[in-house]
Amino acid sequence: MAGVSLAAVQDHSSLSQLQRPPAPTAGLAAPSYVGVALTQAAVAGCATYAIGKVTQTYLAQGASWGEKGPKAAIAQVLDSLDEASIMNRIKAELRTKLGKPA
Numbered sequence: 001m002a003g004v005s006l007a008a009v010q011d012h013s014s015l016s017q018l019q020r021p022p023a024p025t026a027g028l029a030a031p032s033y034v035g036v037a038l039t040q041a042a043v044a045g046c047a048t049y050a051i052g053k054v055t056q057t058y059l060a061q062g063a064s065w066g067e068k069g070p071k072a073a074i075a076q077v078l079d080s081l082d083e084a085s086i087m088n089r090i091k092a093e094l095r096t097k098l099g100k101p102a
Helices: 006-018 030-060 070-080 083-098
Strands: none
Touching: 030 070, 030 083
16 A cells, blocks of 8 residues: 555544434434423423412512511422322323324
Protein backbone atom coordinates (compact mmCIF):
# COMPACT_ATOMS: atom_id res chain seq x y z
CA MET A 1 0.00 0.00 0.00
CA ALA A 2 1.98 2.89 -1.25
CA GLY A 3 1.28 6.14 0.57
CA VAL A 4 -1.71 4.94 2.66
CA SER A 5 -1.24 4.61 6.41
CA LEU A 6 -3.23 2.41 8.77
CA ALA A 7 -4.42 5.52 10.62
CA ALA A 8 -5.87 6.95 7.38
CA VAL A 9 -7.79 3.71 6.74
CA GLN A 10 -9.13 3.68 10.31
CA ASP A 11 -10.17 7.33 10.06
CA HIS A 12 -11.98 6.63 6.79
CA SER A 13 -13.85 3.62 8.18
CA SER A 14 -15.02 5.56 11.26
CA LEU A 15 -16.23 8.43 9.05
CA SER A 16 -18.24 6.06 6.87
CA GLN A 17 -19.96 4.75 10.02
CA LEU A 18 -20.93 8.28 11.02
CA GLN A 19 -22.51 8.93 7.64
CA ARG A 20 -24.90 5.96 7.84
CA PRO A 21 -28.45 6.86 8.75
CA PRO A 22 -29.78 5.28 11.93
CA ALA A 23 -31.62 2.01 11.57
CA PRO A 24 -35.39 2.49 11.52
CA THR A 25 -37.20 1.33 14.65
CA ALA A 26 -40.58 1.11 12.91
CA GLY A 27 -42.16 2.77 15.95
CA LEU A 28 -41.17 -0.02 18.33
CA ALA A 29 -39.92 2.44 20.95
CA ALA A 30 -43.09 4.57 20.91
CA PRO A 31 -45.13 2.47 23.40
CA SER A 32 -42.52 2.86 26.11
CA TYR A 33 -42.50 6.63 25.60
CA VAL A 34 -46.29 6.77 25.81
CA GLY A 35 -46.22 5.02 29.18
CA VAL A 36 -43.64 7.44 30.53
CA ALA A 37 -45.55 10.40 29.12
CA LEU A 38 -48.78 9.25 30.75
CA THR A 39 -47.08 8.85 34.11
CA GLN A 40 -45.41 12.25 33.91
CA ALA A 41 -48.68 13.87 32.89
CA ALA A 42 -50.50 12.22 35.78
CA VAL A 43 -47.92 13.39 38.31
CA ALA A 44 -47.95 16.91 36.87
CA GLY A 45 -51.74 16.93 36.92
CA CYS A 46 -51.85 15.77 40.53
CA ALA A 47 -49.37 18.46 41.56
CA THR A 48 -51.33 21.10 39.67
CA TYR A 49 -54.57 19.97 41.31
CA ALA A 50 -52.93 20.19 44.76
CA ILE A 51 -51.62 23.69 44.06
CA GLY A 52 -55.08 24.73 42.89
CA LYS A 53 -56.67 23.40 46.07
CA VAL A 54 -54.10 25.17 48.25
CA THR A 55 -54.76 28.40 46.36
CA GLN A 56 -58.51 27.91 46.70
CA THR A 57 -58.15 27.43 50.46
CA TYR A 58 -55.97 30.54 50.77
CA LEU A 59 -58.38 32.72 48.82
CA ALA A 60 -61.48 31.28 50.54
CA GLN A 61 -59.99 32.39 53.86
CA GLY A 62 -59.70 35.98 52.66
CA ALA A 63 -56.11 35.74 51.35
CA SER A 64 -54.98 34.41 54.71
CA TRP A 65 -53.54 31.07 55.82
CA GLY A 66 -55.55 31.17 58.99
CA GLU A 67 -54.43 31.01 62.61
CA LYS A 68 -52.28 27.90 62.19
CA GLY A 69 -50.23 29.31 59.31
CA PRO A 70 -49.38 28.10 55.81
CA LYS A 71 -47.76 24.77 56.75
CA ALA A 72 -50.87 23.58 58.57
CA ALA A 73 -53.20 24.76 55.79
CA ILE A 74 -51.12 23.07 53.08
CA ALA A 75 -50.79 19.86 55.12
CA GLN A 76 -54.56 19.75 55.56
CA VAL A 77 -55.12 20.11 51.80
CA LEU A 78 -52.52 17.46 50.96
CA ASP A 79 -54.00 15.05 53.49
CA SER A 80 -57.41 15.40 51.86
CA LEU A 81 -56.21 14.64 48.30
CA ASP A 82 -56.92 11.29 46.67
CA GLU A 83 -53.88 11.01 44.41
CA ALA A 84 -54.86 7.66 42.91
CA SER A 85 -58.25 8.96 41.83
CA ILE A 86 -56.75 12.12 40.33
CA MET A 87 -54.04 10.18 38.48
CA ASN A 88 -56.49 7.61 37.13
CA ARG A 89 -58.79 10.35 35.82
CA ILE A 90 -55.90 12.16 34.11
CA LYS A 91 -54.58 8.92 32.58
CA ALA A 92 -58.05 8.05 31.27
CA GLU A 93 -58.45 11.50 29.71
CA LEU A 94 -55.02 11.29 28.06
CA ARG A 95 -55.70 7.80 26.73
CA THR A 96 -58.98 9.03 25.26
CA LYS A 97 -57.21 11.93 23.55
CA LEU A 98 -54.55 9.55 22.20
CA GLY A 99 -57.21 7.16 20.91
CA LYS A 100 -56.22 4.35 23.28
CA PRO A 101 -58.76 2.25 25.18
CA ALA A 102 -59.18 3.33 28.79
